[in-house]
Amino acid sequence: MKKKNYLLLTLLALFTFLLIVGCGRKKTDTDQWSRIASEKRVIVGLDDSFVPMGFQNKAGEIIGFDVDLARAVFDLYGIKVDFQPIDWSMKENELHNQTIDLIWNGYSKNAEREEKVLFSDEYMKNEQVVVSLKKNRINHFTDMKGKILGAQNGSSGYNSFEKQPKILKDFVKDKTAILYDGFNEAFMDLKSGRIDGLLIDRVYANYYLSHEATLADYSIVSGDYESEAFAVGLRKSDKKLAEKINLAFKELRKSGKLSEISKEWFGEDVTK
Template structure:
């Protein structure tokens, strides 16, 4: 009997310890700047297939505009940036659970997202477009009537697609879209004819298609979605961290470093 009671007490103690540790990891009401500055390490969550913002090259190295920008920002504070690939549809959960410290990967600012996260200052403009093969004869969104559309799961484009059905959703087949975790697979399906159009960020479309040998085979169609702005996503409690990022943006803009990073990836300064 004593042995049984001891076992029950031991299990209860272990569960209590695990519970306390778990609560500590998921505490989100304290600004994390002091911890990050002390550890000299910050974790950025990203979709590692979003060219040219943050993606894996053929060697498996994560590179991109946002990668260079994040490193430039935290170099000013002598802080190392670790990049962690995440399920983009779960990005806000990963942030709140402290698996990552920042969402920084062509992350569009929107009213819906502002309810969940704190945003840094905006640093680049973007818009949602539809990419299609020219042979499909799609020249505007209404030409997608009865056609199959693809989109990225959890993307701002898909959010706009659902929130403003009159712009595109009401035209496409079954008023829905085939959802992809990343755009690489989506482009393969576009090439093979499984989908007729792909809803995508213009910055991704421009970069991806500029590196295709058959660029002339594609069309990029603008529609009625509002323009977007890229910003860094933080926990609502991380106001000091946001101030540090915003201050770094100002320094990089004044020094010309921000423009230099942009020109390296886009051939021009596309930053705000």
Template sequence: MKKKKYRLLTMIILLAILAVVGCGRKKTETDQWARIHSEKRVIIGLDDSFVPMGFQNKSGEIIGFDIDLARAVFDLYGITVDFQPIDWSMKENELQNQTIDLIWNGYSKSAEREEKVLFSDEYMKNEQVVVSLKKNNLNSFTDMKGKILGAQNGSSGYNSFEEQPKILKNLVKDQTAILYDGFNEAFMDLKSGRIDGLLIDRVYANYYLSHEDNLANFSIVSGQFESEAFAVGLRKSDKELAKKINTAFEKLRKTGELAKISKEWFGEDVTK
């Protein structure tokens, strides 16, 4: 009898704890700036393998251009930033479920995504390119005909691949791409010959290859996909939060801090 009572009591306590946790962050349609400003804490969701925007270094610390920029933005308001690694293919769901407050990690603005999220002002230009080993003799997208392509699951590059099939999809083997959760594994497969080309953001390609000892072994090819712009993704109800981020961007431009962060990561000012 005592064991049954103990088990019942334990179950009641666990249910009570779960109820409290579940109420900690209720799903709401109201602007969250007041809560974030009051708590002095904001949670940013990211793919922690997206070099150089936001990624884990060898010590397990999350660093990158977007990391430094986000901290600079919220430092202006005395707010601490917590970075939460997420499944990038589920980023919009994480945002709507309020597991995170912002999507900020080389997040490309697009018409499709604008149906789901509110975007901040754009802060950087980007484009999709195909990286290949030079021995594959890839000089244009048409040279990928019949070859194996890799791409990141949920990336803007993969979205473009699917939405504009005439540019690349109709050329590659089986008219499909091998999907990866992150680019590190994709580059390993590229080097080993498991894939012939990798569809990737130019900012990632430039940074990654600049840190490769055998840079001369790779080629980067541009196609006909339209150029993109990076922006911060918010819930559509968070209009005040978007204004605060945009105001901070403008201040950081005027003070030169935005250009400084860019030069630290890219060697030049690549911001808009």
């Protein structure tokens, strides 16, 4: 009987604890800066295969340009950053459901996303390109006519592909793209010939192919999509949090820390 009572009390205590924790992270329209500053903890959601912005290394550690930048920003406020891998196609849902506090992982700013989230100041330029094996002779987007294209599900590249069909979609086979959760699998399919071209962020393509020592085997082609800029995604209500991030960006530029992080990952200062 005592064992049953003890078990019941333990389960009740655990339920109470989970209820308290859950209530502390419930969906709210209140600016979350005061909570984050009080807890000294902020949760960043990311696609942990997006090199070099945020990805897992061979030891299972999450590293990358955005990882170092996020830590540098919140170090100024004495706040610890936790990085939470998420399904990138569900990133805005994760943000609004309070599973994460920020979307920060090569997150391109565009008009459609501005309807869903509040953006920080921009900090890096980017563009969408098509990567292919040189033997496929893809020198222009129009050379993808009748060929198989790959893209990442939920990416800004795929959004542009759908919204501006005359640039690329109308040329590719079946006017559709094979979708991947991450680019690693997509590159494997590109190398094996399962797809003929891959729509991808230039920063990812350059870094991945350079570090794989295979850059000379591939063509990287620009099209007519507008250039993009990376920024941090926040809930619309988190204006104070956005202000703090923007102030930190200015401080990191002034101190040279932003340039230092960029040179470490890209060999040059590619920040805005």
